């Protein structure tokens with residue numbers, strides 16, 4: 001839709017151009033959320049896409065994904081480095097049920113910064129224990145876990161003028177075995193819950209619940225956890241919420257069921273194929 005209160009659009013070329021940002025002048029990435037709702041409080045946009053950050057950069061530490069990387073680019077990440085976690089990138093992209101047009105404009109950073117509970121990029125990068133590199137408005141840089149960047153339904157740890165620059169996925173997470181489950185009330189509905197399990201090369205197990213909770217919740221264990229205590233730990237989470245995409249009690253119950261499926265998929269198996277513990 002037209003945003004009739006806008007009077008400025010700055011195509012950013014350098015970090016200095018981000019100084020134009022404030023409460024009423026905000027970053028523009030793909031625009032798929034910004035132009036989908038009334039934004040009467042805004043007077044200007046600063047376009048981040050004209051910064052032309054490289055979308056995907058492999059480093060010694062892991063993978064750096066620019067905030068401006070589109071879902072289409074991320075979904076097409078080549079599987080040429082032996083990363084066991086590779087399927088998770090495409091799987092999480094499919095949790096945003098937009099058309100190819102949306103996939104080709106919506107960005108990783110726009111999705112995380114919109115901070116909807118059903119943000120598939122929040123699910124992906126929190127479950128991989130990625131760090132967010134934030135360019136603060138005062139010119140400093142700050143790194144924080146993505147799981148802590150998103151703090152509530154539509155809320156995050158960014159202040160006016162701050163920009164999410166990139167997501168840094170550690171090598172240990174890229175080498176991890178992962179399992180993914182998503183459920184929605186209708187076949188093309190917004191996620192009711194997204195549950196991701198990860199077993200790192202050292203055997204440690206992380207379960208990340210999102211979509212059903214107002215911010216990502218993570219449970220950590222030394223190894224794949226026993227069924228009963230994993231179920232109890234999921235049910236003991238307290239940040240379930242209700243909206244048109246699902247009731248809190250349904251989200252809680254189904255998350256526990258999906259956690260068990262993940263535990264079963266990732267758990268050690270004995271010679272007869274039964275999951276240990």
Ligand SMILES: Cc1cc2nc3c(=O)[nH]c(=O)nc-3n(C[C@H](O)[C@H](O)[C@H](O)COP(=O)(O)OP(=O)(O)OC[C@H]3O[C@@H](n4cnc5c(N)ncnc54)[C@H](O)[C@@H]3O)c2cc1C
Nearest residue numbers: 027029030031032033034067107109110111113118119164
């Ligand atoms: C058909 C359709 C289906 C959708 N389904 C889902 C869904 O299932 N789950 C879901 O979460 N969302 C969904 N959305 C909304 C969704 O969040 C966005 O469309 C998309 O992820 C936003 O990305 P964008 O790059 O277009 O962001 P924009 O619309 O450009 O920006 C989104 C917000 O983030 C801010 N922002 C953008 N980039 C940065 C940055 N680098 N640093 C700081 N702030 C920034 C903007 O100022 C704005 O407030 C859907 C949208 C459509 C059209």
